[in-house]
Amino acid sequence: MKLHRTCSFFFLCALALLAGCGRSAGGVERNGVRFPADGEITASLAANFEKDPNTAQARTLLATLGGEKGQLDYAVRDVVSRGPVFEAHYDVGLRLGQAGSDSLNKLYAAMVPPAERAQLGGNDLAAHERWLAAQAQALEKTDPAQAQSLRATVEALGKCYRTAKVGDRVPLMEGLVASLAPSRNGWYAEKIAVPGTVLRCLPV
Structure with a gap:
């Protein structure tokens, strides 16, 4: 039904929200290895985002949930050196x-x-x-599992957004990973699919 396709659309959009504006911080040097700073990581993710074919869908979701002035907010958790390539672990x-x-x-x-x-x-x-409540009720007869999923999604999103104010940070995804390779123009980022990625305040 249309409702299911719409929810799937927003879920796919969510997967594209892996790059954008973030906070910068000074780089760190450990054991002779100079790790990229948070700002450099963010810039490389942003460059990757600009080339992503799903950019338009991601921006639609961002405008819907965040408003015109909404911004993605990154938290880099760790950076691992793997030879000339780095692996960034972050949440958004x-x-x-x-x-x-x-x-x-x-x-x-x-x-x-x-x-x-x-x-x-x-x-x-x-x-x-x-x-939405009426849709869930109607689905009980034909697809109880989808009815339950719809109710759970509405309840979860309500907890995330209902009382949130302008400027508040709402968690979207946790456990994201991207590889960072040095290039002539800085750093080249490439998303890595990992099983530990967790969706938070997004429709599923």
Whole structure:
């Protein structure tokens, strides 16, 4: 159904949120090895992001959840030297440029088919949540597992965003890994798929 495809769309967008603006910090030297600084890591991830074919989808999700002034916020956890290549371990969150309740309202509004929007009886968060609850109820007869998943997603997102204020950081993904290779223009980043990546405040 359309709802399932929409949720899948946002999930795929989430996987593209692996680069963007982040905080910089001084580099570290250990045992004669000069490790890239956080700012250099962020710059290389941003360059990778610009070439990613999913950039448009990622920006759509960012604008929906964070607002026009929303920004990705990176936390580099560790950097491992593997010969000439480094391996960056990091998490990513979203610094909200709007109230979290607005984030939920925009996200849920995008899930409602255009033909049904006029029947909602409102365009606020409460109206959209009632529609989602009705969808979950209808799914109980045909797909109980999806109904349960929808309810769980709405509950989890509510805990993440409902009371969040402008400027708050909402965790998105944890346990991300990227390889960093030296290049003539600085560092070249390439995402590495790892089983330990955890989705936090994203629709699934």
